[in-house]
Amino acid sequence: MRYLPLCLLACCLAAADMEVKDTPWCTITVPKTAKHGEQVEAKIAIKAGAISEDSTLHIDLHKYVGKDRKPGAGHAKPIKVTAGAAVETTYSPTVPEDASAVSFVVYLLPAGKNNWSDHTNVTELGVKIDG
Numbered sequence: 299m300r301y302l303p304l305c306l307l308a309c310c311l312a313a314a315d316m317e318v319k320d321t322p323w324c325t326i327t328v329p330k331t332a333k334h335g336e337q338v339e340a341k342i343a344i345k346a347g348a349i350s351e352d353s354t355l356h357i358d359l360h361k362y363v364g365k366d367r368k369p370g371a372g373h374a375k376p377i378k379v380t381a382g383a384a385v386e387t388t389y390s391p392t393v394p395e396d397a398s399a400v401s402f403v404v405y406l407l408p409a410g411k412n413n414w415s416d417h418t419n420v421t422e423l424g425v426k427i428d429g
Contacts, residue, residue: 319423323348326404326423332393333428339390340402340423346384352409353379353418357389360422361397371400379406393427400425 319326325343332338342357359372374389393400405420407413 317423317425319421321419321421323406323419324404324421326402326421328402328423328425331426331428332400334393334395334397336393337390338393338400338425339388340404341388342386342402342404344379344383344385347382349379349381349383349406349419351381351418353381353406354409354411355379355385355387356405356407357387358403358405359389359391360401360403361394362399362401363396364398367401369403371397378409393425397427399427 315330317328317330323345325345327341329338340357342355344355355377357374358369360367360369361371362368371394372391374387377385377387379385389402401422401424403420403422405414405417407416408418
């Protein structure tokens with residue numbers, strides 16, 4: 299029982315190092331900071347009942363070099379999402395050496411659609427890179 303306060307402190311410190319974005323359709327959790335060359339994990343949770351049609355979940359990694367945004371730094375394998383279903387997944391790419399920050403772009407495309415212009419939901423959350 300005497301270790302319980304230490305466990306709670308460790309949990310609180312770990313949570314303090316995370317950034318969370320909650321939207322009506324999903325929640326994204328990422329670390330507040332990362333280092334070049336290390337893996338950075340994004341946790342994505344699609345909420346039950348939030349998606350009204352079968353869709354495909356896409357997670358793209360964009361990097362910033364200085365103030366310039368550079369899409370195409372990576373992407374997760376698309377995941378099929380059944381209408382109304384809750385889905386949880388993670389994506390853990392390696393931080394590019396030239397990135398000053400990265401951003402996880404999370405979006406849904408209706409089943410059978412492949413164009414960005416067809417997306418139904420989109421959100422993103424960034425991670426600062428410590429030199």
